[in-house]
Amino acid sequence: MNIILITGASSGIGLEFALQLDNVFTKVDEIWMIARRKEEMLKVAECMEHTTRILDMDVTKEEHLERLKELLADEKPCIRMLVNCAGYGVMGKFDTLQLAEQTGMLDVNCKALTALTYMCIPYMKRNSRIIQLASSAAFMPQPGFAVYAASKAYVYSFSRALSEELRKKEIYVTAVCPGPVNTPFFEIAEKNGKTLACKKLFLASAEKVVEKAINDSYHKRRISVYGVSIKFMYALTKVLPQQLILDVMRVLK
Numbered sequence: 001m002n003i004i005l006i007t008g009a010s011s012g013i014g015l016e017f018a019l020q021l022d023n024v025f026t027k028v029d030e031i032w033m034i035a036r037r038k039e040e041m042l043k044v045a046e047c048m049e050h051t052t053r054i055l056d057m058d059v060t061k062e063e064h065l066e067r068l069k070e071l072l073a074d075e076k077p078c079i080r081m082l083v084n085c086a087g088y089g090v091m092g093k094f095d096t097l098q099l100a101e102q103t104g105m106l107d108v109n110c111k112a113l114t115a116l117t118y119m120c121i122p123y124m125k126r127n128s129r130i131i132q133l134a135s136s137a138a139f140m141p142q143p144g145f146a147v148y149a150a151s152k153a154y155v156y157s158f159s160r161a162l163s164e165e166l167r168k169k170e171i172y173v174t175a176v177c178p179g180p181v182n183t184p185f186f187e188i189a190e191k192n193g194k195t196l197a198c199k200k201l202f203l204a205s206a207e208k209v210v211e212k213a214i215n216d217s218y219h220k221r222r223i224s225v226y227g228v229s230i231k232f233m234y235a236l237t238k239v240l241p242q243q244l245i246l247d248v249m250r251v252l253k
């Protein structure tokens with residue numbers, strides 16, 4: 001059985017991946033959708049052509065990950081694509097936020113993503129794909145979003161290294177690094193603070209970001225960056241000293 005496995009499938013970018021991959025992949029038997037909100041995933045599944053499997057899981061809970069591990073061991077599917085979208089960010093100064101919501105970001109964005117990737121690779125074969133949701137926040141440190149940006153820098157670095165390690169197996173890894181995307185992400189992210197106003201000027205649609213990510217993954221690209229402005233920012237972070245950019249950002253606030 002060929003499957004696609006998507007985490008964070010109840011909302012935003014993950015939900016959009018489910019809808020678009022449903023149309024793109026014809027040689028897949030099932031799409032497995034993972035998130036905590038089962039009802040939301042059921043609504044999405046109703047609009048899809050493929051057989052879907054709804055796995056209501058909290059990816060930070062060991063027992064839920066164990067459940068998935070057992071399911072994989074029982075069914076032994078061939079995972080054609082893993083899309084790791086589950087994640088969240090909370091803005092605000094590090095020393096003013098609750099510790100639990102900051103370490104929670106690391107648990108979902110880094111630890112669970114790593115565990116799920118590890119769990120899925122044995123079920124992949126030549127030409128399987130891994131798509132990891134990083135962010136343009138991975139490109140440099142972000143005061144006021146410090147832990148989130150650091151967590152995405154982890155995803156970016158991990159994905160690039162994994163892509164090299166899996167090259168011989170012909171399993172292709174793409175780190176998706178969008179700027180701000182119009183999703184419910186900001187309902188959580190902005191509960192303590194506001195996004196830099198100029199960032200919102202670059203707000204992209206989930207549809208476009210996902211379309212590009214699927215295309216980049218198809219072409220075996222290691223990074224997917226949507227939009228001219230974010231590509232420009234990516235280039236800047238490669239050539240300018242980070243402190244200079246941090247100084248400019250401080251002035252823009």
Ligand SMILES: NC(=O)c1ccc[n+]([C@@H]2O[C@H](COP(=O)([O-])OP(=O)(O)OC[C@H]3O[C@@H](n4cnc5c(N)ncnc54)[C@H](OP(=O)(O)O)[C@@H]3O)[C@@H](O)[C@H]2O)c1
Pocket residue numbers: 007008009010011012013014034035036037038040057058059060085086087088089108133134135136177178179180181182183184185186
């Ligand atoms: N929106 C942006 O501006 C933006 C930009 C760059 C990167 N990203 C990244 O893109 C990814 C998707 O974000 P989004 O914009 O689509 O946000 P979103 O609409 O808030 O979706 C987040 C998804 O993660 C799932 N999730 C969160 N915690 C979970 C947990 N403990 N267990 C299982 N699932 C969990 C949520 O499902 P449940 O709540 O149902 O569990 C939801 O499906 C994230 O990794 C985010 O960091 C977003």
